[in-house]
Amino acid sequence: MSDSLVTFANVSRFYGEVLGINKVNLSIPPGITSLVGPNGSGKTTLMNLMTGLIRPTRGEIKVLGIAPDHPERLCKVVGYCAQFDAFPKGLTGYQFLYWFLRMHGMSHEECDRRTSAALERVSMTAAAGRPVAAYSKGMRQRVKLAQAIAHDPQVLVLDEPLNGLDPMARAETIALFREWGQNGRHVIVSSHILHEVDQISDQVILLSQGYVVAEGAIQGVRDEVKEQPMQILVRCNDPGGLAARLFLQDHMVEAKISRDRKGLLLRTLDADRFYLLLNQVILDSGLEVESIAPADDDVNSVYQYLIGGEGGTL
Amino acid sequence: MTRLGNSPLWLRQIAAVLRLEMKKTFFSKRGWWIYCLAAGPVAITLLHWLFELRGRVGSNHRLGDDSIAFAALFQFFYLRATIFFGCMGIFSNLFRGEMLEKTLHYYYLVPMRRELLAIGKYLAGLLVALVLFVGSTAAAFLTIGRHFGPAWSDYLYHGPGLSQLGSYMLVAALASIGYGAVFLLCGLFFRNPMIPAAVVFVWENLNPFLPSLLKKISVIFYLRSLCPVEVPVPPPFSVMVIDADPTPAWIAVFGLLAVSLILLAYTAISARQTEINYGE
Numbered sequence: 297m298s299d300s301l302v303t304f305a306n307v308s309r310f311y312g313e314v315l316g317i318n319k320v321n322l323s324i325p326p327g328i329t330s331l332v333g334p335n336g337s338g339k340t341t342l343m344n345l346m347t348g349l350i351r352p353t354r355g356e357i358k359v360l361g362i363a364p365d366h367p368e369r370l371c372k373v374v375g376y377c378a379q380f381d382a383f384p385k386g387l388t389g390y391q392f393l394y395w396f397l398r399m400h401g402m403s404h405e406e407c408d409r410r411t412s413a414a415l416e417r418v419s420m421t422a423a424a425g426r427p428v429a430a431y432s433k434g435m436r437q438r439v440k441l442a443q444a445i446a447h448d449p450q451v452l453v454l455d456e457p458l459n460g461l462d463p464m465a466r467a468e469t470i471a472l473f474r475e476w477g478q479n480g481r482h483v484i485v486s487s488h489i490l491h492e493v494d495q496i497s498d499q500v501i502l503l504s505q506g507y508v509v510a511e512g513a514i515q516g517v518r519d520e521v522k523e524q525p526m527q528i529l530v531r532c533n534d535p536g537g538l539a540a541r542l543f544l545q546d547h548m549v550e551a552k553i554s555r556d557r558k559g560l561l562l563r564t565l566d567a568d569r570f571y572l573l574l575n576q577v578i579l580d581s582g583l584e585v586e587s588i589a590p591a592d593d594d595v596n597s598v599y600q601y602l603i604g605g606e607g608g609t610l
Numbered sequence: 611m612t613r614l615g616n617s618p619l620w621l622r623q624i625a626a627v628l629r630l631e632m633k634k635t636f637f638s639k640r641g642w643w644i645y646c647l648a649a650g651p652v653a654i655t656l657l658h659w660l661f662e663l664r665g666r667v668g669s670n671h672r673l674g675d676d677s678i679a680f681a682a683l684f685q686f687f688y689l690r691a692t693i694f695f696g697c698m699g700i701f702s703n704l705f706r707g708e709m710l711e712k713t714l715h716y717y718y719l720v721p722m723r724r725e726l727l728a729i730g731k732y733l734a735g736l737l738v739a740l741v742l743f744v745g746s747t748a749a750a751f752l753t754i755g756r757h758f759g760p761a762w763s764d765y766l767y768h769g770p771g772l773s774q775l776g777s778y779m780l781v782a783a784l785a786s787i788g789y790g791a792v793f794l795l796c797g798l799f800f801r802n803p804m805i806p807a808a809v810v811f812v813w814e815n816l817n818p819f820l821p822s823l824l825k826k827i828s829v830i831f832y833l834r835s836l837c838p839v840e841v842p843v844p845p846p847f848s849v850m851v852i853d854a855d856p857t858p859a860w861i862a863v864f865g866l867l868a869v870s871l872i873l874l875a876y877t878a879i880s881a882r883q884t885e886i887n888y889g890e
Binding site: 348372378400 | 619622623626627629633634638640711712715716717718720721723885886887888
């Protein structure tokens with residue numbers, strides 16, 4: 297089982313006196329996992345640790361059962377698109393991919409085929425013959441992504457992969473992540489853009505000041521945040537009547553009727569009891585409900601509840 | 611491309627590192643000062659040849675004087691400046707340059723033993739150094755006495771000329787191997803390799819004045835003992851020079867190769883432990 301997971305067992309990493317991450321225990325299953333946290337929370341440290349670029353001060357890491365201090369085995373199954381916006385000098389996009397594939401020990405034909413396929417996957421075929429130094433920020437980001445996927449890794453680690461991409465490229469890149477995640481691979485992404493994280497993630501890991509604050513599927517994480525009332529938006533024909541019934545309940549914290557008088561945004565300490573009550577109201581009064589939707593089980597809300605600060609873009 | 615196709619993985623990986631490094635660094639713009647260093651002695655000997663051709667009638671020096679002049683040029687310019695600083699520029703940048711440019715992680719994300727990466731990089735640097743410094747040594751030697759015409763040809767082909775040329779080329783190659791190993795190690799361990807380079811430079815240049823035991827803990831001592839022509843030390847320095855027993859050539863050659871191998875092995879093992887830390 298652990299051979300299909302990325303595991304951290306009580307892992308700490310210090311930079312001298314400065315804490316990188318502390319006592320991290322994680323088991324990351326296949327699918328898309330997002331690392332979310334403010335600057336300095338330990339996202340990049342976590343990624344560098346799982347790709348073997350740095351070593352833990354304490355604890356043990358395994359990536360599909362492989363320890364990161366065996367790069368000759370680990371890097372066959374891991375592709376890492378790091379945040380560093382730097383490239384070896386004097387190489388074209390094609391050469392950049394080709395020569396690092398040659399270091400894997402592949403033949404010329406194999407490297408040529410993989411290079412062309414990876415560049416096509418990120419829509420960079422037309423610019424393949426140009427020096428990387430002449431690329432725009434978005435093109436550099438894409439060629440880095442191509443380099444990370446060129447050897448067809450099982451674990452793809454991406455540090456802020458959407459930075460600098462235009463909307464079209466963002467959509468294409470997100471589609472690529474989804475495809476890889478659905479194929480049973482690990483796609484581990486850090487991003488500052490929470491609504492995009494929300495769209496693509498199967499699970500999230502929230503980090504703050506080097507500690508894992510929460511992990512798991514986003515709804516599950518939200519359910520764990522008991523002290524914050526759950527927000528639910530109900531669209532119905534009589535929000536005022538519903539609000540009156542709800543306020544008789546001790547778990548209700550707040551209810552707001554929308555301007556168009558067809559919606560009720562409520563906050564409850566017990567969502568399960570609310571849903572039971574709503575069923576009862578519908579049966580008793582014939583309330584016509586158009587829609588019911590949780591309003592704060594997204595990454596943005598969870599982030600604000602657990603870590604605080606501005607939502608949207610960190 | 612296909613010649614290495616069936617060779618062992620480690621050999622293909624070293625070959626790929628070597629070729630990428632050559633592509634990136636050989637004749638790159640940032641190495642201009644190293645090419646100038648290598649071309650400098652050749653330019654001096656070319657100028658000497660041209661001046662001697664123009665003023666042939668008044669020239670009163672002998673072929674033996676040029677032989678001693680080249681020995682001095684080799685020991686004081688090539689070994690102490692051109693090859694020393696050239697190797698510093700080439701080898702200390704193989705890892706440190708990648709760190710400064712924030713590109714070392716690409717190499718570290720390749721599924722290859724980092725020992726092989728260190729060896730591949732060293733071989734790439736060595737190839738560049740050998741081409742530049744051994745080539746420059748040969749060109750300068752062949753140029754310095756050309757103005758003697760047939761006498762120079764006779765010296766080369768029927769006298770000790772070719773043997774001396776071979777010795778100088780061997781010493782230049784050994785210097786590249788030895789200093790290359792020293793500076794590859796410095797580039798991996800020191801954020802600023804200039805500091806250890808300065809220490810090594812001072813140590814190597816103090817060598818003639820050191821007690822005989824300390825003399826032997828240096829690269830230049832063994833290289834000098836392999837040089838075919840002795841350079842007389844002028845007064846007042848001659849009184850400060852301490853003579854040591856000359857080292858047999860085979861000990862000097864194999865000793866230098868052994869020390870270089872030990873340094874290279876230590877660098878290769880250390881490369882495995884090195885972390886990517888770009889100082890952010």
